[in-house]
Amino acid sequence: MIENLNKVFESRVRLGIMSILMVNEWVEFKTLKELLKVTDGNLASHLGALEKKHLIEINKEFVGKKPRTTYKTTLEGKVLFNKHLEALEALIKKGE
Amino acid sequence: MVVLTKKEQLQELSEIRSLMERSSRFISLSGMSGISTGISAIIGALIAYWRISIYSHKDGGIYIDSVNTLMWELIIIASVVFIVAVCVAIFFTIKESKKQGQSIFDKSSQQLITNLLIPLVTGGAFCIILIYNNMLWMVAPSTLIFYGLALINASKFTLDNIKYLGFCEIILGLLNGIWMSAGNGLLFWSIGFGLLHIIYGVFMHFKYNKG
Structure with missing residues (x-):
């Protein structure tokens, strides 16, 4: 289980970005x-x-004259993040 | 690999959960909004009951002539109650959103309002059609059913448990349809918009204001 803890997500900001993108498109x-x-x-x-x-995927477009950048998770991102969360939960349960 | 303590891991998980909620749901509804809406509805129902009983006590001929005026009076009472209830609920919501640090007009609140309004406006239009066709007895059950559908539809964008309030409103509306006799509409209406809001508001207040 512990090998599923992904090094990419070992930052509060990245964890936060993924959390938000998991529930919003x-x-x-x-x-x-x-x-x-x-x-x-x-x-x-x-x-x-x-x-x-x-x-994650990046989309750049123009709304009128203003550039707008939006982000969304890729399927791979979702799978890896879910595995990371499961590993975190398992770790906590083991510690109980 | 950085080894996190158990406390840090738990904190990380609760941060993730909070970010997921804050970014996709409008969670600044407060128990007080529910209670105040319920109280406005009950006061409105009492005024309506008083007006109906005054008209009923007049002798036969005048009563028939004045049914139309009574109907307009009731429509005005209902509209005033609706406006007061919405204003008070918005007031408490703004107060709560300041406390929670959530913007009152972000993407989640827009989604909440849109999803609330679609069934609500449909229901409102349907009720106007009912009044136009003189099917007044159908108005109370219809408002309850459409309001319940609106709550369930909106529950994806706010506190999830609001859908249970929605289910109760729908059941109440259907029951009203079964037990339809004179005066029942007002009774069911006061239970649905008054009592249920107060119960839900009190429940919310104790659930989220404990800490």
């Missing part, structure tokens, strides 16, 4: 920033790391 950068209370740079670097591993 296409979330804006601004919304993520407000919910997680982190700086632009910090959030962007974590989002970049998750995208590099193909755990």
Whole structure:
């Protein structure tokens, strides 16, 4: 079980990003920033790391003249995050 | 690999749960909104009952002539109660959202309002059609049933247990349809919009305001 604990998610921000994207489809950068209370740079670097591993998808579009970036999890991201959560829960149960 | 203590792991899990909730549901409804809505509904029902009994005591001829005015009076009472109840509920919701740090107009509250309004507006239009066709006795059960459907529809975007209030409203509306006799509409209406709201509000207040 413990091998399912994924190193990619070993950051509060990444854990937070994945949690939000698990229950919402296409979330804006601004919304993520407000919910997680982190700086632009910090959030962007974590989002970049998750995208590099193909755990999230990025969509860039223009609304009028303003660029808008939205994010969503890939199927792979969902599977890995669920496994990570299960491993976390199992660890806690074992410790009881 | 970083080894987390059990306390940290638990904290991590509860953070995940809270983020999932806050990002997808509008959870700033407070027990007080429910209680205040229920009280407004009961006061409204009492005023309506008083007006109906005054009209009923008038002698036959006048009573028949004045049924139309009574109907308008009841419609006005219902509208005023509705507006007061919505305003008071919004007031308590804003207060609660400030406490929870959730914005009153984010994506989740928009989804909540949209999903609440679709069955509600349909029900409202349907009731106007019923009144237009002089099927007044059908109005009370219809409002209860449509309101229940609206709550169940909206429960995906707010506190999940609001769907149980929805089921109760639907059952009550159907029962009202079975036991339909003069005056029953007002009774069922007061139970559905008054009593049930108060019970649900008290339950919520104790469940979420404990800590």
